[in-house]
Amino acid sequence: MSGQSYQSAEVSPEMIAAILADENHRRDTRDAVQDVEVGAGGTTTEKPVAEQTFGAAQMQPQVVSEFVNGGYLAPPASWTGDELDRSLEMLTDDAQAPALVAARLQQTVDHRRTGGVDIGRRRDILGTLYSLGLQGSSGVHADPQSNNRGTAIAAMIPRLECALGLP
Numbered sequence: 481m482s483g484q485s486y487q488s489a490e491v492s493p494e495m496i497a498a499i500l501a502d503e504n505h506r507r508d509t510r511d512a513v514q515d516v517e518v519g520a521g522g523t524t525t526e527k528p529v530a531e532q533t534f535g536a537a538q539m540q541p542q543v544v545s546e547f548v549n550g551g552y553l554a555p556p557a558s559w560t561g562d563e564l565d566r567s568l569e570m571l572t573d574d575a576q577a578p579a580l581v582a583a584r585l586q587q588t589v590d591h592r593r594t595g596g597v598d599i600g601r602r603r604d605i606l607g608t609l610y611s612l613g614l615q616g617s618s619g620v621h622a623d624p625q626s627n628n629r630g631t632a633i634a635a636m637i638p639r640l641e642c643a644l645g646l647p
Contacts, residue, residue, distance in 0.1 A: 481589075486522075487565050490585075490586065490589050490600035490601065491514055491582050491585045491586050491589070492637075493578075494545075494587070494640045494641050494644070494646065495585065495603055495606060495633075495637060496578050496581045497578075497606075497636075497640050498603075498607065498633045498634070498636040498637050498640060499581045499585070499607065499610050500536055500577055500578065500581060500605070500631060501636060502535070502629065502632065502633050502636070503536060503537060503538045504613055506538075507536075507538070523575060529541065529564065529568070530542060530564070530643045532581075534568060534571040534572050535571040535572045535573070535574065535576075535577060535578040535580075536577035537571065537576075537577045537581050537584070539571055539584070540611065541564055541567040541568055542567070542573065543567075543580075543584065544556075544566070544567035544570055544571065544580075545567065546587070547580070547583040547587065550587060552583035552584075552587050553579060553580070553583045553584075556569065556570050560646050561576060561578040576640065581610070584610060585606055586609065588606065588610070589606070591620070592609075592624075593621055596620065596622070597620050597621065597622060599624060602624070603625075603630075603633070603634035603637055604626035604630045604631050604633070605624045605625075605626055605630060606630070606634075607626065607630035607631070607632070607633030608625075608626045608627045608629060608630025608631075608633075609624075609630070609632050610622075610630075610633075611627075611629050611630070618632030638643075
């Protein structure tokens with residue numbers, strides 16, 4: 481399955497790694513079972529599949545369509561449109577998680593920039609907004625504030641850079 485990420489200086493590999501580390505920390509047995517059930521062609525009974533989050537990136541299926549339609553992600557093989565099966569395959573493929581996270585982060589930066597707010601270098605805000613979704617309930621704020629989760633994600637980045645030997 482193909483899925484190249486949108487490349488940007490604003491979305492660093494360290495930021496992607498920090499988001500994935502945070503999501504991994506929050507995953508539980510139910511998340512793993514849900515991913516296996518869907519990967520095997522089954523369904524979960526908790527709530528409709530479209531309302532659940534899947535995979536290491538913990539995203540809902542419709543975001544794959546958003547990314548493909550917005551040019552943030554190359555379409556998966558045999559993609560013909562808004563396909564739930566192809567979206568679920570991509571979401572439950574751990575190798576696709578970095579591309580999915582990169583797409584969401586860049587989409588978030590672009591959305592806020594269109595609203596007049598540049599958050600491209602605000603790792604704490606990006607970490608906060610990743611968990612809240614693209615739109616949020618209150619629109620684009622001129623002075624966004626991070627939450628504890630966003631602050632913790634941003635705090636992981638220097639440790640990741642050091643561990644990976646990055647400048």
